[in-house]
Amino acid sequence: MLDIKNLHGGIDGKEILRGVNLHVNPGEVHAIMGPNGSGKSTLANVLAGRPGYQVTAGSVTYEGKDLLAMKPEDRAREGIFLAMQYPVEIPGVNNIYFLKAALNAVRKQQGLEELDAMEFLQLAREKMKLVDLDESFMNRGVNEGFSGGEKKRNEIFQMAVLDPKLAILDETDSGLDIDALKIVANGVNTLASERHSVVVITHYQRLLTFLVPDFVHVLVDGRIEKSGGKELALELEQKGYEWIEQEVAAAR
Amino acid sequence: MFVNGRFAPDMCTNSEHPTMRVMPIAEAMKGENFERHFSRYADYAEHSMTALNTALMQDGAYVEIAPGSHVQGFIHLLFIGGGHDEPIMAHPRNLIVVGRNSQITVAETFVGSGTYFTNAVTEIVAGEGAVVDHYKFECESTDAFHVGTVQIHQERSSTVTARSIAIGGALVRNEVNAALAGEGAGLTLDGLFVVSGSQHVDNHTIIDHVKPHCDSLELYKGILDESSRGIFDGTIIVRPDAQKTNSRQVNRNLLLSESAIIDSKPTLEILNDDVKCSHGSTIGQLDEEALFYLRARGIGEAQARSLLISAFASEIVDRMKVEPVREQIRRAIFRQMPGRLPDRRETP
Numbered sequence: 001m002l003d004i005k006n007l008h009g010g011i012d013g014k015e016i017l018r019g020v021n022l023h024v025n026p027g028e029v030h031a032i033m034g035p036n037g038s039g040k041s042t043l044a045n046v047l048a049g050r051p052g053y054q055v056t057a058g059s060v061t062y063e064g065k066d067l068l069a070m071k072p073e074d075r076a077r078e079g080i081f082l083a084m085q086y087p088v089e090i091p092g093v094n095n096i097y098f099l100k101a102a103l104n105a106v107r108k109q110q111g112l113e114e115l116d117a118m119e120f121l122q123l124a125r126e127k128m129k130l131v132d133l134d135e136s137f138m139n140r141g142v143n144e145g146f147s148g149g150e151k152k153r154n155e156i157f158q159m160a161v162l163d164p165k166l167a168i169l170d171e172t173d174s175g176l177d178i179d180a181l182k183i184v185a186n187g188v189n190t191l192a193s194e195r196h197s198v199v200v201i202t203h204y205q206r207l208l209t210f211l212v213p214d215f216v217h218v219l220v221d222g223r224i225e226k227s228g229g230k231e232l233a234l235e236l237e238q239k240g241y242e243w244i245e246q247e248v249a250a251a252r
Numbered sequence: 253m254f255v256n257g258r259f260a261p262d263m264c265t266n267s268e269h270p271t272m273r274v275m276p277i278a279e280a281m282k283g284e285n286f287e288r289h290f291s292r293y294a295d296y297a298e299h300s301m302t303a304l305n306t307a308l309m310q311d312g313a314y315v316e317i318a319p320g321s322h323v324q325g326f327i328h329l330l331f332i333g334g335g336h337d338e339p340i341m342a343h344p345r346n347l348i349v350v351g352r353n354s355q356i357t358v359a360e361t362f363v364g365s366g367t368y369f370t371n372a373v374t375e376i377v378a379g380e381g382a383v384v385d386h387y388k389f390e391c392e393s394t395d396a397f398h399v400g401t402v403q404i405h406q407e408r409s410s411t412v413t414a415r416s417i418a419i420g421g422a423l424v425r426n427e428v429n430a431a432l433a434g435e436g437a438g439l440t441l442d443g444l445f446v447v448s449g450s451q452h453v454d455n456h457t458i459i460d461h462v463k464p465h466c467d468s469l470e471l472y473k474g475i476l477d478e479s480s481r482g483i484f485d486g487t488i489i490v491r492p493d494a495q496k497t498n499s500r501q502v503n504r505n506l507l508l509s510e511s512a513i514i515d516s517k518p519t520l521e522i523l524n525d526d527v528k529c530s531h532g533s534t535i536g537q538l539d540e541e542a543l544f545y546l547r548a549r550g551i552g553e554a555q556a557r558s559l560l561i562s563a564f565a566s567e568i569v570d571r572m573k574v575e576p577v578r579e580q581i582r583r584a585i586f587r588q589m590p591g592r593l594p595d596r597r598e599t600p
């Protein structure tokens with residue numbers, strides 16, 4: 001469903017991705033790990049279409065379409081969801097109003113009927129329970145005054161409501177305690193299925209014990225230098241990234 | 253209702269109220285309170301447009317509330333300009349006298365069509381302990397000129413909220429001046445201007461802290477698109493006798509285009525050192541991060557922009573207490589941003 005070929009790109013003319021290749025099939029869970037600054041968020045942002053990022057070479061195909069030619073809102077409407085590393089606060093835009101508008105935009109694109117206020121509230125309540133968010137959050141501004149953990153759970157809540165085909169989670173586990181971590185993993189597991197794919201960016205093995213990946217990739221300096229099964233994450237947890245960096249240096 | 257500055261009796265509904273007198277100002281001129289208050293506050297010696305209004309006024313509203321009465325609902329004064337082949341000039345003049353411990357809400361709306369000139373003056377006298385909520389909604393035609401002054405005089409322990417919303421007119425100058433002339437008075441000045449095209453809106457405010465223990469809170473927000481231009485010029489004066497003054501003035505502006513211009517000039521004149529005063533102003537664009545966040549969830553760019561614009565305005569709009577006025581203003585603001593809006597159906 002997602003095919004990234006030799007992707008080069010970056011921000012402000014600085015090349016950060018230096019030839020990323022990644023293939024994700026429906027139903028697969030991929031974990032991307034790697035040192036700080038290796039380009040994980042850059043990759044996620046390029047896939048979501050964040051303005052300011054340039055692609056200088058390579059291609060990204062999503063369900064047979066040229067993803068890079070699509071506007072961010074069209075990518076979302078086609079089923080891509082990015083849970084952001086740093087969700088922004090938007091005071092004055094009501095959380096629930098915003099999410100209803102988003103869901104209906106997605107549904108419209110997919111030829112589904114728009115939900116009315118009652119139907120939407122029912123769905124939202126159900127999903128809120130899933131991530132253990134209190135209903136009072138819904139009537140606040142988007143992420144306004146939310147704690148770090150609440151913001152992350154709000155991302156997962158939105159994901160659960162929008163029901164994307166491909167979810168990309170950028171360090172959604174960072175800064176969470178173990179209970180919150182389980183809630184996030186549970187939310188993602190509920191989504192992950194034969195149709196839904198997940199790309200999870202993380203620094204820690206601990207999320208991956210609850211959210212078991214089919215593949216683990218290591219991004220170093222803008223390139224995927226190593227891929228393996230879930231045991232690779234364990235190995236990285238014990239040994240760090242240096243040995244991979246050394247392997248890469250030796251191979252050159 | 254007033255058409256080009258003249259009272260239009262056939263077009264008014266008037267609910268009688270035993271403690272309230274609402275009448276055309278031309279009829280009120282004989283009354284005792286009228287003499288006592290009329291033109292005592294608006295500074296016609298220093299201000300040529302006010303002098304012109306005082307000299308040429310044809311009509312306007314006189315509203316008087318007896319002491320100790322709470323008027324339910326609100327009084328709506330509607331001023332309609334233009335509608336003639338020849339440009340016409342109108343000088344509506346209003347006087348609102350609120351007695352001791354009384355409470356009232358007055359909304360003034362200015363609309364019209366074609367080219368015309370409105371020069372409006374409203375004086376508000378809030379007696380001791382009075383509570384006044386005043387709305388001025390300037391929604392003149394795109395070819396109109398509007399100059400207006402709202403002059404407020406507050407006595408001891410009175411509370412006044414004056415809201416100035418400007419979205420219409422080619423060239424607009426709105427003044428709101430208040431004298432906190434009794435101890436313990438409280439004033440809130442809210443302002444919102446939303447302009448585009450080649451509109452020009454000036455906002456001038458003077459808050460004069462004359463007596464001790466008064467609070468004033470001022471928040472003016474501007475949204476400017478295309479080649480529009482706005483001015484915020486706000487002065488707070490704290491007189492030598494006005495100890496324990498508490499005053500905050502904020503002006504925030506959102507520029508939606510590179511050619512829109514805002515001049516923000518907040519000024520403090522403090523003649524007393526036992527005060528708490530602050531002021532600040534900001535000029536910014538739409539938050540790109542927020543815009544991307546909304547789009548990344550599937551919301552189209554136009555709708556995302558209008559959500560953020562109305563979020564910026566909502567701080568002022570949401571706290572308007574009179575629902576019909578608030579909703580009318582909310583809708584009008586949405587209509588004001590051509591090209592930035594989603595289709596009507598999607599507006600909140």
Ligand SMILES: Nc1ncnc2c1ncn2[C@@H]1O[C@H](COP(=O)(O)OP(=O)(O)OP(=O)(O)O)[C@@H](O)[C@H]1O
Nearest residue numbers: 011012014016034035036037038039040041042043
């Ligand atoms: N706006 C920017 N302008 C210039 N350089 C940037 C900008 N944003 C990120 N970078 C740089 O790009 C590189 C990759 O950043 P990126 O955020 O993709 O790393 P990451 O792998 O997600 O790191 P982390 O694990 O810390 O989240 C870093 O060197 C970073 O400093």
Ligand SMILES: [Mg+2]
Nearest residue numbers: 040041042085
């Ligand atoms: Mg990152």
